[in-house]
Amino acid sequence: MSQSELLQAFETHALDLRRFLAKRVQCEETAADLVQETYLRLSGIARSEPIQNIRAFLFQVADNLAIDHLRSRTRFYQRYAGTPSPDLMGSTPLPDRELAAKQEWSIIQQAISELTPKCRTAFLLHRVQHLSYSQIAAKLDISQRTVEKHISKALAHCRLRIDRAGMP
Template identity: 25%
Template sequence: MRSSLDEVYRQYIGELQRYLYFLCRNHHTAEDLVQETFYRAYLYLESYSDEKVKAWLFRVAHNVFIDRLRKEGRVDLYEAEYFERAADKETPETLWFGHELSLKVKRILEALPLAQRQAWLLYEVHGFTYAEGAGILDISLASYKIALFRARHKLREKLQEGGSCSHDRGF
């Protein structure tokens, strides 16, 4: 069982770190949250039921992030250069962020309400289905779809103001 957790760790650490970084916008806090995520995953491995491991880990990460918010209040520290020095430079997400996501898009995403930003990240960047994303955020499917719709709408609206367009899955 330990070797399978090690494999899961190696497979998903990069994605979890990018997801948590984008939520808290602090490299060191994201690293702490990733470690806490895997610690909790290790503790609750026995309660893991045959759901998809990626969705389960992101659910644990979401809960860790929410716990941190409750404990410390709003986290608003920024490290804009994180995406340029991310460890996994060869992953599709970092290539997409590095080549397609302009500074304007990053600012628009950061300005979105947390629920909309999380819904957009889970669907557009990490490839979760609507149901998986709603499960990770522990909200109804309808609420998830509304948050994703509003995030897309705001992003599209702001990009059209500047004459840009996006090529991701939902636009």
């Protein structure tokens, strides 16, 4: 199956994937992010053998991402469930962590500045102002699908820049 056929099948089933993931993770916004992650995962797959049931394959990729998300969320809650009071914790970050955070922030800022204006605006409205895709679509007078594509493109671009810089 060619890459274009795989991505075309994704486009056909994207709405069903989003509904499935929303039920699975109990959050519309997280489901939308996971659909984008599914797209990114599929765009990086190079398969020489045919896929017998493309719909089942797409849903399995999405389900695996949902499981990873739920596990990560569970670990986060377990790790921070007993967070000590702020009085007991040092308020100053370790110098190496502070430097790494500043470097990563600089890379992300540069990556965001490289995006097209509409893509950058959609990304910032979602990630900074926490607007939903439908709110962004209305604000920018574009379709919700276009918003999803802009945000997916921005995430992929930022991830690429961080990976190229060798950041974790």
